[in-house]
Amino acid sequence: xxxxxxxxxxxxxxxxxxxxxxxxxxxxxxxxxxxxxxxxxxxxxxxxxxxxxxxxxxxxxxxxxxxxxxxxxxxxxxxxxxxxxxxxxxxxxxxxxxxxxxxxxxxxxxxxxxxxxxxxxxxxxxxxxxxxxxxxxxxxxxxxxxxxxxxxxxxxxxxxxxxxxxxxxxxxxxxxxxxxxxxxxxxxxxxxxxxxxxxxxxxxxxxxxxxxxxxxxxxxxxxxxxxxxxxxxxxxxxxxxxxxxxxxxxxxxxxxxxxxxxxxxxxxxxxxxxxxxxxxxxxxxxxxxxxxxxxxxxxxxxxxxxxxxxxxxxxxxxxxxxxxxxxxxxxxxxxxxxxxxxxxxxxxxxxxxxxxxxxxxxxxxxxxxxxxxxxxxxxxxxxxxxxxxxxxxxxxxxxxxxxxxxxxxxxxxxxxxxxxxxxxxxxxxxxxxxxxxxxxxxxxxxxxxxxxxxxxxxxxxxxxxxxxxxxxxxxxxxxxxxxxxxxxxxxxxxxxxxxxxxxxxxxxxxxxxxxxxxxxxxxxxxxxxxxxxxxxxx
Amino acid sequence: xxxxxxxxxxxxxxxxxxxxxxxxxxxxxxxxxxxxxxxxxxxxxxxxxxxxxxxxxxxxxxxxxxxxxxxxxxxxxxxxxxxxxxxxxxxxxxxxxxxxxxxxxxxxxxxxxxxxxxxxxxxxxxxxxxxxxxxxxxxxxxxxxxxxxxxxxxxxxxxxxxxxxxxxxxxxxxxxxxxxxxxxxxxxxxxxxxxxxxxxxxxxxxxxxxxxxxxxxxxxxxxxxxxxxxxxxxxxxxxxxxxxxxxxxxxxxxxxxxxxxxxxxxxxxxxxxxxxxxxxxxxxxxxxxxxxxxxxxxxxxxxxxxxxxxxxxxxxxxxxxxxxxxxxxxxxxx
Numbered sequence: 091x092x093x094x095x096x097x098x099x100x101x102x103x104x105x106x107x108x109x110x111x112x113x114x115x116x117x118x119x120x121x122x123x124x125x126x127x128x129x130x131x132x133x134x135x136x137x138x139x140x141x142x143x144x145x146x147x148x149x150x151x152x153x154x155x156x157x158x159x160x161x162x163x164x165x166x167x168x169x170x171x172x173x174x175x176x177x178x179x180x181x182x183x184x185x186x187x188x189x190x191x192x193x194x195x196x197x198x199x200x201x202x203x204x205x206x207x208x209x210x211x212x213x214x215x216x217x218x219x220x221x222x223x224x225x226x227x228x229x230x231x232x233x234x235x236x237x238x239x240x241x242x243x244x245x246x247x248x249x250x251x252x253x254x255x256x257x258x259x260x261x262x263x264x265x266x267x268x269x270x271x272x273x274x275x276x277x278x279x280x281x282x283x284x285x286x287x288x289x290x291x292x293x294x295x296x297x298x299x300x301x302x303x304x305x306x307x308x309x310x311x312x313x314x315x316x317x318x319x320x321x322x323x324x325x326x327x328x329x330x331x332x333x334x335x336x337x338x339x340x341x342x343x344x345x346x347x348x349x350x351x352x353x354x355x356x357x358x359x360x361x362x363x364x365x366x367x368x369x370x371x372x373x374x375x376x377x378x379x380x381x382x383x384x385x386x387x388x389x390x391x392x393x394x395x396x397x398x399x400x401x402x403x404x405x406x407x408x409x410x411x412x413x414x415x416x417x418x419x420x421x422x423x424x425x426x427x428x429x430x431x432x433x434x435x436x437x438x439x440x441x442x443x444x445x446x447x448x449x450x451x452x453x454x455x456x457x458x459x460x461x462x463x464x465x466x467x468x469x470x471x472x473x474x475x476x477x478x479x480x481x482x483x484x485x486x487x488x489x490x491x492x493x494x495x496x497x498x499x500x501x502x503x504x505x506x507x508x509x510x511x512x513x514x515x516x517x518x519x520x521x522x523x524x525x526x527x528x529x530x531x532x533x534x535x536x537x538x539x540x541x542x543x544x545x546x547x548x549x550x551x552x553x554x555x556x557x558x559x560x561x562x563x564x565x566x567x568x569x570x571x572x573x574x575x576x577x578x579x580x581x582x583x584x585x586x587x588x589x590x591x592x593x594x595x596x597x598x599x600x601x602x603x604x605x606x607x608x609x610x611x612x613x614x615x616x617x618x619x620x621x622x623x624x625x626x627x628x
Numbered sequence: 629x630x631x632x633x634x635x636x637x638x639x640x641x642x643x644x645x646x647x648x649x650x651x652x653x654x655x656x657x658x659x660x661x662x663x664x665x666x667x668x669x670x671x672x673x674x675x676x677x678x679x680x681x682x683x684x685x686x687x688x689x690x691x692x693x694x695x696x697x698x699x700x701x702x703x704x705x706x707x708x709x710x711x712x713x714x715x716x717x718x719x720x721x722x723x724x725x726x727x728x729x730x731x732x733x734x735x736x737x738x739x740x741x742x743x744x745x746x747x748x749x750x751x752x753x754x755x756x757x758x759x760x761x762x763x764x765x766x767x768x769x770x771x772x773x774x775x776x777x778x779x780x781x782x783x784x785x786x787x788x789x790x791x792x793x794x795x796x797x798x799x800x801x802x803x804x805x806x807x808x809x810x811x812x813x814x815x816x817x818x819x820x821x822x823x824x825x826x827x828x829x830x831x832x833x834x835x836x837x838x839x840x841x842x843x844x845x846x847x848x849x850x851x852x853x854x855x856x857x858x859x860x861x862x863x864x865x866x867x868x869x870x871x872x873x874x875x876x877x878x879x880x881x882x883x884x885x886x887x888x889x890x891x892x893x894x895x896x897x898x899x900x901x902x903x904x905x906x907x908x909x910x911x912x913x914x915x916x917x918x919x920x921x922x923x924x925x926x927x928x929x930x931x932x933x934x935x936x937x938x939x940x941x942x943x944x945x946x947x948x949x950x951x952x953x954x955x956x957x958x959x960x961x962x
Binding site for chain 2: 139147149290294298447448449450451452453454455457458460461462464465466468469470472473474476477480481484517518520521524525527528529531532535536539543546561564565568569570571572573575576577579580583584585588591592595
């Protein structure tokens with residue numbers, strides 16, 4: 091127990107030295123640190139609650155995406171039946187996430203079922219050989235039910251969340267300068283963390299807008315008072331859609347189908363109206379495909395109006411006076427410079443595939459974070475000094491010093507581990523470190539008490555120390571492994587700051603066992619060898 | 629070389645009759661547990677918004693806040709809200725106080741059916757809506773200079789999950805610890821240790837109910853740490869019991885238990901003192917954010933130390949621990 095071979099001693103001291111090296115950057119001012127080699131620049135990552143910033147948990151509204159997906163499936167079914175010789179159905183509707191229908195004529199049933207097998211697969215460009223999209227079931231003799239397969243549902247969900255994350259990243263951090271955290275959390279949530287964020291309401295506005303842009307031809311029914319009245323109550327032809335004006339004055343009936351959507355945009359930027367210099371506008375440029383489509387559309391519909399619809403509201407509905415063939419244009423619609431800028435940013439970032447809901451939000455100001463750090467530092471130092479004095483008083487200069495050296499190395503190693511693993515130090519994490527200061531001496535106390543006891547029972551010094559260390563090992567391991575279990579559970583079920591606490595606690599446990607059982611033992615052994623005391627000063 | 633050790637806290641072989649006092653301690657523990665549960669049932673806990681859902685916002689009035697804010701907040705329809713003046717962070721140069729408005733709001737996303745918002749793309753939950761209403765309302769009343777400094781909102785759904793997760797964390801930690809101890813010792817030890825832990829958890833809940841200190845996520849962390857700490861203590865005593873059972877084969881069981889508690893007493897006290905030193909420093913100097921947490925921990929250290937002496941060890945007698953079972957074959961007798 092007290093013999094250390096040369097290589098063992100070197101390994102232990104080497105580990106401690108490495109710990110010192112990795113803990114050191116945290117004590118160096120940032121300016122000076124920049125001149126160091128990059129591998130040594132790692133410092134402890136401060137959590138949002140310590141550096142200030144915004145933390146949001148966003149729920150992705152997958153239900154509406156899946157509903158849309160089912161509606162698309164219904165359209166495909168309808169299309170397939172049409173194509174197979176106008177097979178008629180008594181009904182064809184969406185029920186409980188499935189498309190159900192009933193054939194009208196008994197002699198068309200077989201042809202109908204055959205047609206259903208040809209429902210076109212929606213091709214996902216990301217999945218070349220994807221699983222089959224839909225499953226067809228015959229119900230009774232003339233009814234059927236078509237459902238989207240689970241694999242397809244999963245794929246859709248995953249794609250929706252991935253896309254949302256991409257779009258959010260571009261919206262909130264268009265220049266890529268902030269250290270955003272944007273990750274999927276659980277089944278349908280996204281965790282967003284913006285360090286140092288001040289403009290929380292601006293960020294929220296960017297999250298809340300889906301920014302779905304589309305260009306629709308205005309239906310002539312818009313100028314028919316009767317049709318407009320019905321449309322505002324939601325009654326119109328299936329090929330039509332009714333949208334309200336964004337400025338609140340009435341609405342228009344438009345053609346539901348359009349090929350010119352937000353995906354057409356190559357770029358958007360804010361600008362000023364070419365003639366009325368005081369009116370801010372949003373300039374846009376279409377990609378090649380849509381340039382052609384839009385040019386065809388404008389050529390064919392000269393003199394008609396088209397509506398620019400953003401998130402189901404009409405921003406503007408200009409008349410087509412000349413064919414637009416260059417693929418560039420602008421949207422005007424009572425913008426301020428700021429709202430034009432904001433819309434250009436949203437359009438450039440792309441539209442969100444689903445609505446996002448903020449289900450949890452926490453913001454901390456940078457000053458409050460700084461306060462917490464300072465309070466934590468003071469509490470740690472006072473705690474450390476108090477414990478150190480108490481250990482000296484209890485175990486005397488010699489053993490007290492050994493315990494306190496172990497304690498100091500322990501704290502240092504925790505800092506080094508936190509810097510090295512890049513784990514995040516949170517406010518509860520600071521509490522974890524301070525708690526470790528108190529509990530870390532436990533292992534040394536156990537050992538020293540045991541040594542004291544063995545010496546009291548008449549063992550000579552070396553033997554007492556040897557026995558003390560040997561007999562303390564099992565209880566130390568048992569006690570720390572059980573606490574370690576608690577820390578692991580805390581990590582697994584906890585979230586955010588609690589996880590930070592669990593990590594520091596777990597690291598603290600490992601380091602305190604290492605320092606008390608190995609480092610302090612090395613010190614004790616070295617002291618024993620050099621002094622060979624006749625009686626133990628404990 | 630002369631060395632000093634000023635304090636020998638206890639005589640080398642203390643002989644305090646802990647086990648004889650087990651009846652009194654048992655009665656005391658039962659009374660405290662019953663009282664805790666009665667408190668919990670009648671007064672419940674002062675849950676934070678982590679567990680109830682709701683909004684906490686800190687408002688900056690750019691001057692010492694007006695006195696009638698409480699009424700103004702109630703006028704906005706937030707009758708149950710808590711309103712308090714708080715000091716601004718020390719590192720900012722703000723010389724006036726902020727106002728913290730807290731509002732519990734369990735309601736969840738019920739708005740989907742009756743969508744009365746014109747803004748069709750804002751899928752906003754009731755908590756976010758309340759936050760906006762509060763800010764706008766206060767601005768209308770006191771002017772546009774009113775600003776929100778920081779905010780927390782937790783939706784009803786998330787708070788429900790956090791509640792569940794918290795409970796799950798405590799229960800699964802207890803079960804895993806029980807398994808580990810049953811594996812290392814005998815089943816009686818595992819049951820005794822968990823009994824002591826449940827005792828600690830219940831008393832902690834009791835004291836939080838009594839004092840009305842906010843019970844939030846970080847308190848769950850504190851309780852789990854208490855579990856870890858109390859267990860630490862218990863395992864140390866148990867380990868010594870196991871050792872003494874092998875050493876003193878003829879000694880009656882109560883005496884072995886008592887001897888083991890006394891053997892480890894100085895260590896128990898030493899560690900409690902050092903841990904308390906650190907925690908008291910944290911309680912006094914650690915700032916608002918950690919006060920509830922450090923209070924729970926201080927209480928936990930005291931209760932945990934008590935329970936490992938007066939609950940965990942006597943439980944072994946109650947469970948009729950026998951000698952000669954699996955008392956740890958992996959360690960050699962010296």
